[in-house]
Amino acid sequence: MTATESKWLDTETRYDSGVYNKHQVVMVRAEGATVWDESGRSYIDCVAGYGVANIGHSHPDVVRAIQEQAGKLMVMPQSIPNDKRAEFLQELVSVLPKGLDRIFLCNSGTEAVEAAKKFAITATGRTRFVSMKRGFAGRTLGALAFTWEPKYREPFGAAVDNEHVSFVTYGNIDELRAAITEDVAAVIMEPVQGEGGVRPSNIEFLRAARELTREKGALLILDEIQTGFCRTGKMFAVEHFCAQECQNADGIRCGCKVDSQCQVVPDGMTLAKAMAGGVPIGAFAMTGAVADKMPSGGHGTTFGGNPLAMAAGVAAIRAMKNEGMVEQAREKGEYFMDKLRAIDSSKIREVRGMGLMIGMELKEKSGPYIAALEHDEGVLTLAATPLVIRFLPPVTISKEQIDQVVAAVEKVLKNVNPREVSKAEVKETKQSE
Numbered sequence: 001m002t003a004t005e006s007k008w009l010d011t012e013t014r015y016d017s018g019v020y021n022k023h024q025v026v027m028v029r030a031e032g033a034t035v036w037d038e039s040g041r042s043y044i045d046c047v048a049g050y051g052v053a054n055i056g057h058s059h060p061d062v063v064r065a066i067q068e069q070a071g072k073l074m075v076m077p078q079s080i081p082n083d084k085r086a087e088f089l090q091e092l093v094s095v096l097p098k099g100l101d102r103i104f105l106c107n108s109g110t111e112a113v114e115a116a117k118k119f120a121i122t123a124t125g126r127t128r129f130v131s132m133k134r135g136f137a138g139r140t141l142g143a144l145a146f147t148w149e150p151k152y153r154e155p156f157g158a159a160v161d162n163e164h165v166s167f168v169t170y171g172n173i174d175e176l177r178a179a180i181t182e183d184v185a186a187v188i189m190e191p192v193q194g195e196g197g198v199r200p201s202n203i204e205f206l207r208a209a210r211e212l213t214r215e216k217g218a219l220l221i222l223d224e225i226q227t228g229f230c231r232t233g234k235m236f237a238v239e240h241f242c243a244q245e246c247q248n249a250d251g252i253r254c255g256c257k258v259d260s261q262c263q264v265v266p267d268g269m270t271l272a273k274a275m276a277g278g279v280p281i282g283a284f285a286m287t288g289a290v291a292d293k294m295p296s297g298g299h300g301t302t303f304g305g306n307p308l309a310m311a312a313g314v315a316a317i318r319a320m321k322n323e324g325m326v327e328q329a330r331e332k333g334e335y336f337m338d339k340l341r342a343i344d345s346s347k348i349r350e351v352r353g354m355g356l357m358i359g360m361e362l363k364e365k366s367g368p369y370i371a372a373l374e375h376d377e378g379v380l381t382l383a384a385t386p387l388v389i390r391f392l393p394p395v396t397i398s399k400e401q402i403d404q405v406v407a408a409v410e411k412v413l414k415n416v417n418p419r420e421v422s423k424a425e426v427k428e429t430k431q432s433e
């Protein structure tokens, strides 16, 4: 069966809102790092639901936890305590940097950013924010104001409040210092920019952000929605930036487990994507000082902290711990990046990343190569800016699968003529309209 004969594809395309540029394939099943389409063809998945399936698709412990919880209790609002929620909060706080032990639960990344924004305002009494050029924070109007990409913001004009947001160059300490004025509530940044092209922050910049916000009475909020939960080879990416020598009198430390004056631990962290092994979830983790300033009833959400997501979250975080997934991501990430760097192609500008969050920047548009990887090689990857091929595989991906992905990348870089592929793509897009 060819993809265009699929009734599912026709039906979905017919009724969809139209905001997505749909792939011409219908996926029906996944396990670990493998996805199958309706014709039974398998793909190696380096998309993982945009960095959600970190512990592998349909991890058996998560499946079991959902099945059990579904028969017991699925819905209970956060105003009414629940055993699974308590268990999840304890599990989550056990892996977070010390000091971030107050949690607002929601259902997605963008909601976590919305929560961070409101908590930062009530914690400081200020309404200005500093975000990063090339930064991504989500698509709802509040989070969109922190998202750099103009094409995401411009269609909505003045409804996106950019008057209260300054964008600084990621890595430029002077710009950052100038932007953190007395009316700034928070600086929000990703420790590794994802959508913006897979760009790890440098240590000096993150430390400067911590120091300058402390000095000016603003909060530092790290967006770990994509980088969190083993993705970068640490439980959270912030741990890469915590120097072993960091000393701290008040007991706050980052995840490196050194009790010290931590130079990077933030006042708040936004979390989502991989936190519940594939079930929708989001959270804003913060210090008590931040949480205590929000008036009772100042924020809320119906589905946040629902027992079904909580059960999945408990199982997911335990699987990360029990199966050494931090180690796996670190080791496989190094292996993967070394192999990608060894590819001899004049089309490659740079391979960069952290753990299993990897970007290959080309000297030309990555789209045709991403399409060829999917169609011709059965490898799913995604773009990050027009030039970068992004790899976010499940941590459970095998070395053999990584070898296959690298061979496929090598092959498409050699064989694909971008002009021909872009014509084919244009045709396909037309057909779907």
Ligand SMILES: *Cc1c(COP(=O)(O)O)cnc(C)c1O
Residues within 6 Å of the ligand: 108, 109, 110, 111, 113, 136, 137, 138, 139, 190, 194, 195, 223, 224, 225, 226, 272, 273
């Ligand atoms: C994905 C992502 C978001 C938005 O999360 P959604 O669940 O898609 O709303 C925000 N920030 C970062 C860094 C992300 O990668």
